[in-house]
Structure formats: C-alpha cells, structure tokens
Amino acid sequence: MGILRKTKNLETILDIFRQSNEALSANLLFERLHERMNRSTVYRLLERLEDDGILHSFASMDNVKFYALRQDCISSGDVHSHPHFQCTSCNQVVCLEQEVVFPTLNRMRIEEAQIFLKGQCNSCLSQ
Amino acid sequence: MGILRKTKNLETILDIFRQSNEALSANLLFERLHERMNRSTVYRLLERLEDDGILHSFASMDNVKFYALRQDCISSGDVHSHPHFQCTSCNQVVCLEQEVVFPTLNRMRIEEAQIFLKGQCNSCLSQ
DNA sequence: CAACTAATGCGACTATGTTGCAATAATAAA
DNA sequence: TTTATTATTGCAACATAGTCGCATTAGTTG
Incomplete structure (x- = not known):
C-alpha cells in the first residue's frame, strides 16, 4: 500500500x-x-x-x-522496542526514548514486543 | 467486591x-x-x-x-511484571514465568507495567 | 425450609473499528 | 488548461467487544 x-x-x-x-x-x-x-x-x-x-x-x-x-530505531538481529507510557493523571500517552532489546530466548522466537507503562508523568508529579 | x-x-x-x-x-x-x-x-x-x-x-x-x-509474584518496592506471549501460528496466549523488574525512573513514577510479546512458540517451532 | 440478596439471563445500549458503494478530488495525460 | 483516470472520501450499515438496568433464579444464612 x-x-x-x-x-x-x-x-x-x-x-x-x-x-x-x-x-x-x-x-x-x-x-x-x-x-x-x-x-x-x-x-x-x-x-x-x-x-x-x-x-x-x-x-x-x-x-x-x-x-x-515512528522514530528511527536501532537495528540489530534482536527484536527491540521502546516503551509507551500513559499518565494516570493527565491521561497523555507518549513514546519513551529508551529502547529495550529482547534477546531471542531459547524456547521461542520473538518477533514483536510491546511494553506499556502507567504512572505519573513528570509534569503531573511536580504539581 | x-x-x-x-x-x-x-x-x-x-x-x-x-x-x-x-x-x-x-x-x-x-x-x-x-x-x-x-x-x-x-x-x-x-x-x-x-x-x-x-x-x-x-x-x-x-x-x-x-x-x-494469577501466579504468586515477587514483592519489592519496584514495579514488576511477567511478559505475556502470543504465538502467531497457534494463537495461544500464555504468561511467561520470568519476572521483569522496572526500576523507578527519575522523571516519572511507574505504577503498572505490561509486556506483550509475539512470535513462534516452542511447539510450533518444532513442527 | 423460609428469607434474604447475590448472581443470572435477557435485551438494549455504548464504544471501537470495518466495509461496500456512489460521489469527489488528486494526479497524469493530452 | 482541460480531460481522463482512479485514489480518496463520506455515508450508512455492519461487526465486534464490552456495559448496564431490571426482573427472575438460586446460593447462603438463620
């Protein structure tokens, strides 16, 4: 497409x-x-x-x-992914910059990974 | 409740x-x-x-x-979570045993974490 | 076994997302 | 610039996931 x-x-x-x-x-x-x-x-x-x-x-x-x-991402043989974060106060959802690498485990082939975090964002914490 | x-x-x-x-x-x-x-x-x-x-x-x-x-989980001050895995061949979804610990980051307070992985499970790989 | 009320089934409803089709508008060709 | 082509759009109907009010049913307690 x-x-x-x-x-x-x-x-x-x-x-x-x-x-x-x-x-x-x-x-x-x-x-x-x-x-x-x-x-x-x-x-x-x-x-x-x-x-x-x-x-x-x-x-x-x-x-x-x-x-x-979509941001540029690191490339390697392993699957990688950046976490997503939602603030429980203001409800905003953002991509976090820190990439997480998932090494291939011995028992299964990982093809896609998703991390979702919830908590208080910086600006809501400082209010 | x-x-x-x-x-x-x-x-x-x-x-x-x-x-x-x-x-x-x-x-x-x-x-x-x-x-x-x-x-x-x-x-x-x-x-x-x-x-x-x-x-x-x-x-x-x-x-x-x-x-x-729900399995018993480790307890500590940090947020922890086990990953979930879905096989793209047989579609089964399972909890993985390995716990992942999310240290509290300096800029935000993480309260909940979710990891979802997709790929080929062991039994589908060996067929 | 009777009284109390949590749990259930039913139907209507909301939210999220998809699809076929005729009309519209972006692009290519003249 | 004008015309022809066809991707894109709006509409309406549909699909799927999940919620809720209410009358009835069935666990539980005394």
Whole structure:
C-alpha cells in the first residue's frame, strides 16, 4: 500500500502528530479534529500512515489502539522496542526514548514486543 | 467486591483456567463454554475473579482483554511484571514465568507495567 | 425450609473499528 | 488548461467487544 495521494485530510492528521510528541487513538484524533473529518477516513488514514511507516501503533492497557510518529530505531538481529507510557493523571500517552532489546530466548522466537507503562508523568508529579 | 457466592458458572470458568495454563479472552471463553453461559455473565465473572485476585488481565496487541490465573509474584518496592506471549501460528496466549523488574525512573513514577510479546512458540517451532 | 440478596439471563445500549458503494478530488495525460 | 483516470472520501450499515438496568433464579444464612 503506502501513500498515493497527498490529500488535505492526510496533511491535517500529520500536522496534529507533528505538533506534539503525543500518541493518539482514532477517537482522540477525531475529537481533536472537532469531528470535521469522517470517522472512517480517520481510521483509514491512520492505517495507511502505519503501512507507509510514518506512524506506528500499539495497544494501551484499556485495549485501545494508539498511533504515534515512528522514530528511527536501532537495528540489530534482536527484536527491540521502546516503551509507551500513559499518565494516570493527565491521561497523555507518549513514546519513551529508551529502547529495550529482547534477546531471542531459547524456547521461542520473538518477533514483536510491546511494553506499556502507567504512572505519573513528570509534569503531573511536580504539581 | 470479591466473590461472595460459589456458583456453578464460577466453578465452570475456574475449571477451564485450571485445566491449562492458557490465557483467554471473554470471547474465547464464551466459545469454549459452547455458548451455554450468558455473555454478560462471562464478563461479570471475569471481572469479579480479577477483583478477587484470582485472575489478572492484560491487553493483547489486537486490543483484546485477556485473563489468566494469577501466579504468586515477587514483592519489592519496584514495579514488576511477567511478559505475556502470543504465538502467531497457534494463537495461544500464555504468561511467561520470568519476572521483569522496572526500576523507578527519575522523571516519572511507574505504577503498572505490561509486556506483550509475539512470535513462534516452542511447539510450533518444532513442527 | 423460609428469607434474604447475590448472581443470572435477557435485551438494549455504548464504544471501537470495518466495509461496500456512489460521489469527489488528486494526479497524469493530452 | 482541460480531460481522463482512479485514489480518496463520506455515508450508512455492519461487526465486534464490552456495559448496564431490571426482573427472575438460586446460593447462603438463620
């Protein structure tokens, strides 16, 4: 797949992700667009942006799919992944920078890894 | 909350979890019961068993809530968690035994952690 | 065994996500 | 610039996961 046409909707969504380092669910994005974009379009654009490697996705602890801009990652034979963090006070979800490497275990081949953390973020702690 | 009455439905669900070390979603459980229990009852019992500390839950990468028997865990000041693993061939979800400890980071207070891994399990690899 | 009330089944509902189809708009070709 | 092509969009209907109120059923206690 990948992006074929550079549409206004696509640019609008990309701008929102570029304006902050937050991760967003389809619904949060939909709200932030003041519902001026069709719900299916939001879902379809998120999927296309992920296919194209511009966004990546992960599941929150509440079973909601979140998307964030894909950062460059280290490459090696092992599977690696950065943790995702949700603040229990302000509810913001962000990608953490520190990569975690999962060595291949002897009994199973690990192909994908996801770490999700919950707690209090820096700015909520200092209030 | 917690369990107040020991009903047939409760025993049925507990037996299914005790018969294997698999983790199950509400729907997998519902199927395994040959749909002989009401869907709401399944959800309510899973919630109650979790409140009571008998089951624990986690989100799969497909944003589905899974439940498994709670094992005894190490206790310390740090947050700890065992990873969950889903085989991409047979789709089984299991808890891994190795606990992972998350030291408290300087910038945020971590209260909960979840690790989800995907890959090929031992028995699928050796086929 | 009677009384109390937690647990259940039912149906309606919400939230999240998907799909087919006709209309629209981005791009390529003339 | 204009036209032709077809990816993208909005709409509506659908699918799946999960929740809730309420009347009935069935554990538990005395």
